[in-house]
Amino acid sequence: MAHDLVGMDVGFYSRGGAYPLNTRFEILAELGYDATNLTLWSEPAWADLPALGEMARRHGLDVASIYLTIDLSAPGSAEWNRALDTIGSVDATRTVELALLNESGERSDAALDADARRFLDAALERARSNGVRLLLYPHTFAWMERPGDALRLASAYDTTDLGITFAAFHWYAADGDDLPGTLAALAPFLGMVNTNGSRPVAGSYFPATIEPIGDGEFDNFHLLGLLRDVGYTGPLGVQSYGIGGDPYVHFGRSLAAVREIEGRLDRHPDWVPLRTDHI
Numbered sequence: 001m002a003h004d005l006v007g008m009d010v011g012f013y014s015r016g017g018a019y020p021l022n023t024r025f026e027i028l029a030e031l032g033y034d035a036t037n038l039t040l041w042s043e044p045a046w047a048d049l050p051a052l053g054e055m056a057r058r059h060g061l062d063v064a065s066i067y068l069t070i071d072l073s074a075p076g077s078a079e080w081n082r083a084l085d086t087i088g089s090v091d092a093t094r095t096v097e098l099a100l101l102n103e104s105g106e107r108s109d110a111a112l113d114a115d116a117r118r119f120l121d122a123a124l125e126r127a128r129s130n131g132v133r134l135l136l137y138p139h140t141f142a143w144m145e146r147p148g149d150a151l152r153l154a155s156a157y158d159t160t161d162l163g164i165t166f167a168a169f170h171w172y173a174a175d176g177d178d179l180p181g182t183l184a185a186l187a188p189f190l191g192m193v194n195t196n197g198s199r200p201v202a203g204s205y206f207p208a209t210i211e212p213i214g215d216g217e218f219d220n221f222h223l224l225g226l227l228r229d230v231g232y233t234g235p236l237g238v239q240s241y242g243i244g245g246d247p248y249v250h251f252g253r254s255l256a257a258v259r260e261i262e263g264r265l266d267r268h269p270d271w272v273p274l275r276t277d278h279i
Contacts, residue, residue, distance in 0.1 A: 001228065002262050003236035004034035005255055006064040008194060009045075011240030012247050019247065021048045025059040031252050035062035035235060037097075040086070041069065053092035063093040064235050065135070065192060072115040072143055073104040080119060087134070088126035095191065096127065097135045097165050102143035112143060116153055124161055135191045137165045140173045140206060147171055147182050154189045163191035169239055172198050172218055173208040180226055187230040194237025195220055196254070210241050212250045214257035221261050225272030228265060 007028040012019040019027070028036055036056075040046055049066070056063050068083045087096050100116055102109070120134070127134050136150035144150055150164045164186055171182065183190075197211035198218040213220050224236075238254045240247070265272070 001233060001266070002259065003224075003234070004062070004064075005032075005258060006035045006037060006194070006235050006237040007031070007033040007251050008037055008237045008239055008241075009039050011238070011243060011251060013241075014244035016244075018044070021051060021055055024247075025055050025061055027248050028251065029059045029061055031248070031255055033061065033238075033251070033255065035064040037063065037065045037067060037237070038092075039067045041067075049086075049090075049092070056092060064237065065093055065095040065097045066090060067097045067099070067137065069099045069101055069142075070119055071101045071103045072112050072119065073102050075115060075118060084122055084126050087123050087132060088130050090130065090132065094131060095133050095135060097137040097192065098123070099137045099139040099142050100144040101139075107141065107143055107145045108149050109143065110152065113153065113156075116144070117156065120153065120157070120162065124157070124159070127161055133161055133163060133191060135163045135165045137167060138170055138174070139167070140170045145170075145174050147175070147186055151185060151189065162189075164189040165192040165194070166190060167239065168193070168195035168218065168220075168223060169198055169208065169210055169241075173206055179223065180229075183226050183230050183232075187232065190230075190232050190234065192235055192237065193227060193232060194239045195223055196239040210239060210243060212240070212243065212257070213238065213254040213261075220257070221264065222272060222274060224258075224261050225265055225269065228269070229272065 012024050038052055052063055138144050138147050138150045154162050154164055166186055197213050197216035198208045199216040201209050240250055243250050
């Protein structure tokens with residue numbers, strides 16, 4: 001079983017600048033990716049949104065999602081309204097990922113659930129009118145930082161219109177505990193998964209690295225095997241934020257690593273379970 005692979009757009013950014021939208025599509029199509037996404041984190045990225053659907057059709061790729069951040073401490077702000085308008089009008093994709101932040105307070109604080117639900121109530125109304133599914137995206141240092149935060153929110157809604165993205169890096173950096181149990185709990189809600197190579201690191205902004213798949217300490221064979229075990233067959237994003245360098249090279253390495261893992265899982269599904277015996 002092979003996942004549709006999503007070359008996530010953050011891998012085309014570096015301190016030197018960002019590759020233009022058309023170049024990103026050309027690189028991913030040539031390498032053999034199935035899809036990409038659009039992270040709406042800057043005004044140049046927002047300016048790419050109107051061309052996204054046509055660019056995808058031209059290059060034969062899907063748009064797996066767009067990604068929005070929402071500051072829960074600023075209800076009714078221009079950011080909220082822009083996000084809601086986008087959810088209600090986007091036509092390049094049927095999936096919108098949401099990272100919920102609290103720029104003025106604590107992380108993982110259930111006291112803000114009411115503010116989160118205020119936004120989600122409005123967002124779901126717009127999403128349904130436009131045939132879009134929303135996915136909660138836990139993100140290191142955000143208010144909704146851990147998979148359990150997203151699960152608490154998603155469980156409060158009896159609808160398939162709201163799901164969850166499992167971002168392996170953010171789980172690893174913020175929590176990193178009980179991967180089998182985490183995926184089993186998330187399974188009914190999983191709409192997207194992304195991953196990368198990673199290892200713990202001290203003295204940097206993030207407590208772990210983001211590297212091409214196959215590098216680092218994080219075991220992607222184990223992850224992909226567990227995803228099969230819980231029945232997840234959806235897209236797999238290649239997370240490459242901050243890797244920099246030549247994106248053709250690192251996206252190519254990650255694609256080759258994923259396809260090799262998938263083939264090995266076909267041959268040896270019994271290799272997936274790990275025993276409790278840590279270094």
